Structure formats: structure tokens, C-alpha cells
Amino acid sequence: MITVNGKEVKDQEEQTVADYLEENGYRMNRIAVELNGGILPKYEYSETRLKDGDSMEIVTFVGGG
Structure with a gap:
């Protein structure tokens, strides 16, 4: 099981x-990912496999004014 934005998610390992x-x-193009406390560079998204116990935070950017 992994944790995404503070919620437990099953079957994503x-x-x-x-x-x-x-x-x-x-x-x-509108997100940043933190995996286990560190920022994950976009070029590593397709190479990095999620493992049991991982914690991922996904931050979305919203424009406004």
C-alpha cells in the first residue's frame, strides 16, 4: 500500500x-511530485516505480490573478 496526498491507496505498487x-x-505540465520527502524530477516519473510503503504528495499549480 502507498500513501498519496495523505490517503492510503491499494494495489499501486x-x-x-x-x-x-x-x-x-x-x-x-501542471504538477510537482514529492516522493518519500524529496522532490522527484519530471524526467524520473517514467523510471520510478512505486513500492509498498511509499509516500507521494502531488501538488497541482493553478493560475489566477
Whole structure:
């Protein structure tokens, strides 16, 4: 089980970060990902596999004025 934005999520282990984001409707150009306390560079999204116990925070950017 992994934790995403403070909520436990089952059956996502071994999936890449990019796959998780795509499946859950995130737009890659408007987010930042923190994995286990560190910022994950975008070029690593497709190479980084989620593991049991991982904690991921997804921050979305919203424009406004």
C-alpha cells in the first residue's frame, strides 16, 4: 500500500509514477511530485516505480490573478 496526498491507496505498487499520474487524470505540465520527502524530477516519473510503503504528495499549480 502507498500513501498519496495523505490517503492510503491499494494495489499501486510496481506502477511507475508516470502511469499513476496518467491513470488518475493529472496533467504532467501542471504538477510537482514529492516522493518519500524529496522532490522527484519530471524526467524520473517514467523510471520510478512505486513500492509498498511509499509516500507521494502531488501538488497541482493553478493560475489566477
